[in-house]
Amino acid sequence: MRISELAERTGVPLATLKFYLREGLLMPGTALSATRADYGDEHVRRVALVRALTDVVGLTVQQVRGVIAVFGAPPEELFESLGRAMAHLPPTAPPTDGHPRARAALDALGWRCDPRYPAVAQLERSLAAAESAGMPLDAERLAVYAPAIRAIAEYDVANVPDDPDRALEYAVLGTALFEPVIVALRRLAHQDAAAERLGR
Amino acid sequence: MRISELAERTGVPLATLKFYLREGLLMPGTALSATRADYGDEHVRRVALVRALTDVVGLTVQQVRGVIAVFGAPPEELFESLGRAMAHLPPTAPPTDGHPRARAALDALGWRCDPRYPAVAQLERSLAAAESAGMPLDAERLAVYAPAIRAIAEYDVANVPDDPDRALEYAVLGTALFEPVIVALRRLAHQDAAAERLGR
Numbered sequence: 001m002r003i004s005e006l007a008e009r010t011g012v013p014l015a016t017l018k019f020y021l022r023e024g025l026l027m028p029g030t031a032l033s034a035t036r037a038d039y040g041d042e043h044v045r046r047v048a049l050v051r052a053l054t055d056v057v058g059l060t061v062q063q064v065r066g067v068i069a070v071f072g073a074p075p076e077e078l079f080e081s082l083g084r085a086m087a088h089l090p091p092t093a094p095p096t097d098g099h100p101r102a103r104a105a106l107d108a109l110g111w112r113c114d115p116r117y118p119a120v121a122q123l124e125r126s127l128a129a130a131e132s133a134g135m136p137l138d139a140e141r142l143a144v145y146a147p148a149i150r151a152i153a154e155y156d157v158a159n160v161p162d163d164p165d166r167a168l169e170y171a172v173l174g175t176a177l178f179e180p181v182i183v184a185l186r187r188l189a190h191q192d193a194a195a196e197r198l199g200r
Numbered sequence: 201m202r203i204s205e206l207a208e209r210t211g212v213p214l215a216t217l218k219f220y221l222r223e224g225l226l227m228p229g230t231a232l233s234a235t236r237a238d239y240g241d242e243h244v245r246r247v248a249l250v251r252a253l254t255d256v257v258g259l260t261v262q263q264v265r266g267v268i269a270v271f272g273a274p275p276e277e278l279f280e281s282l283g284r285a286m287a288h289l290p291p292t293a294p295p296t297d298g299h300p301r302a303r304a305a306l307d308a309l310g311w312r313c314d315p316r317y318p319a320v321a322q323l324e325r326s327l328a329a330a331e332s333a334g335m336p337l338d339a340e341r342l343a344v345y346a347p348a349i350r351a352i353a354e355y356d357v358a359n360v361p362d363d364p365d366r367a368l369e370y371a372v373l374g375t376a377l378f379e380p381v382i383v384a385l386r387r388l389a390h391q392d393a394a395a396e397r398l399g400r
Contacts, residue, residue: 052333111392119387126380133252144355148348153389155344180326187319189353192311
């Protein structure tokens with residue numbers, strides 16, 4: 001299809017598609033002549049992903065480029081590709097010094113995580129923040145939270161598609177989109193549980 | 201104690217304490233003369249809370265004022281006070297039109313939540329975002345996520361202190377501080393679960 005048809009199919013304005021092409025977020029079509037190119041279903045899919053990452057998840061062009069760069073990696077490197085793609089999702093925490101709190105928590109849980117993985121620094125920062133506010137995450141609370149979170153993550157991972165690029169799409173969108181859902185559901189569960197406890 | 205001693209005890213600079221007083225975040229001490237006032241343990245506690253809410257949680261002065269305003273309410277209004285205090289925690293979602301997605305999810309779960317509670321609008325927005333990115337929260341995923349989140353929330357609520365003002369402190373800080381912990385732990389659980397599934 002022509003780029004004008006791609007715009008129609010995706011509902012993304014032509015100017016935006018040209019911006020995606022210029023920024024390397026959308027791969028070029030097959031050149032038919034000096035000024036015409038042909039686009040296919042993979043372009044439709046990519047446009048939808050880029051739009052979701054920018055407009056819905058709120059990533060910067062730079063962050064989307066980082067995610068996109070991982071696509072097309074060989075299937076046997078899927079685990080590493082997933083880690084690289086996820087590293088571009090905010091909050092991208094600056095590395096911390098040995099992240100002792102995160103390490104202690106992960107050791108207690110027996111979870112194997114690459115210490116260079118940004119979520120380790122993210123956990124360290126959030127644990128340090130809780131501690132400095134006088135409400136550290138103690139072992140008892142961790143023992144309640146972790147299995148619950150693990151159950152969610154097991155379901156997420158069990159549903160990863162087999163195709164590597166689809167798997168990356170699923171992982172990035174599923175992580176970013178469901179985090180605010182989880183946080184909102186916890187606040188609502190608080191309200192229902194408090195109503196029960198306080199007899200409303 | 202004098203205000204200089206309050207600064208020493210809390211580690212918060214005198215200029216910051218005066219700012220808290222001016223902004224109504226810290227209640228005045230008992231006047232001893234036109235220029236001297238006496239501060240007590242309740243002031244030490246309040247300074248720690250304000251500091252945690254501003255510096256650690258990242259609330260604006262306006263938001264902290266909203267939280268603080270709820271303190272001192274009668275014990276029998278604790279449930280309503282908790283709701284009012286939580287309403288000042290970001291993300292403070294603008295009201296949506298009937299929030300049909302959130303309502304459907306809450307009905308499916310049988311959770312009783314005040315529809316004016318900001319977390320309902322927050323849930324609606326995040327469900328709409330997931331849907332528009334082509335990854336709606338389906339009934340199966342909700343049936344896995346909700347009980348896990350509920351287990352976390354039950355623990356949170358079971359540990360609410362009896363004293364109303366302590367309960368408010370606990371609810372506001374515990375909600376805000378542990379949300380990033382939960383989100384980071386999910387990303388790390390993904391990594392460990394993916395390592396297992398992909399045989400690393």
